[in-house]
Amino acid sequence: MQVTPQIYCVYVYCAEKKHHEEWAKHHQIIKGVFTDIETICDALRRDVRRVNNDLIPISILQSTSSDQFDQLFACSLILKEFLINSACEQQEKNNFMKFCRSQHRGNSYQSNIIKKYQAKPKKLTPIQWYTRECFLYSMLNRALRLYDIEILTQIKFFVQEVNEQIQKIYSQSDQQHPQTVYHGQNITNDLLSKLQKNKKSLIS
Template sequence: MGSWKGLPEIAEDAKVLSNDMMPMNVFSLSHHEKSIRDLDKERAVFMWNQLLMDVLLRMPTSDESKMEMLTECESYYRDNAKELEKINDFRLNYSSDAAVSWYTRDSFVYRLLNKALRTRDIDIIFKFRFFIADLYRQLQKEHSKFMKRFTDDEYFLTVYRGQHLKADELQELKDNIGRLISMNTFI
């Protein structure tokens, strides 16, 4: 008769199996979300992020890449009828000139993309590649229009986007006044 495993051993086996099934993150072995990076301490991470974005922007986009993103979103929100409705609206009505509009809405796009950027989840970031490229290009166009209108130094544009910060991240911002930091969201 085979040996019987007690509950502690089964729990440990389940924990090991669960950890083995975690998505691979090439930037870090930690999956903790972090919105702010101190560039004095994490220059290599910043460079990897910049290189990743450069590669994603150079990749051709296709309907297949859009479907890959939507499939991931549907899987994540499979039990949320409200978000599934928004995902279907995106599928039917999205156009590349509406990327900023979709990104600033209270919807799956903003939440999933920023979570992937904060955790540096390369798998999810890759699945959002077509949207990232559209968002980047639309922001470039808007920036160019803005710069044509306002070339004098006395003009400022103030924009706001709410984001929760943990107390330690707020302290990190305070500690880095006058130094370089990187935000792990799409700015």
């Protein structure tokens, strides 16, 4: 099987699973052999989420020019302040939900989640909504990755809700015994090499 950079993974849909598993196991790019639509859809949703997670940008603030370094750092701080502290208008939220419905038109799974979120947003906590297999996770990560200010302006209400919950959890935690948390993400060899060469640089 010829592999190209544009192909991330392959799923085999067939009627004879055992037969095709024999040759499929020799190709690492093949993620599985499936005989029904439901299981292949579950695998696709799981892998799409992992790919979206891996696409979260990692920026290494390195520069021989202190002026350029300060500008890069300042931009990241300005974006953070904008998302966390700027006022939210109900119309922005309405526009975002309208945009989400248009983006997922024809996708009954996501459209149903959007309806549930609009009807009862407090049914789950902001963190639970974000970590759920739904439109909020993919839309927010994509906007952050592309620095899409238009989408970030509309979704900042949700960023603020997540931030408020994190702050609340932190205030209730044991400050004398802080916990260490980890974030797993696949990265390219080139990015790994850059990280190793810039151990004392700022990473965002």
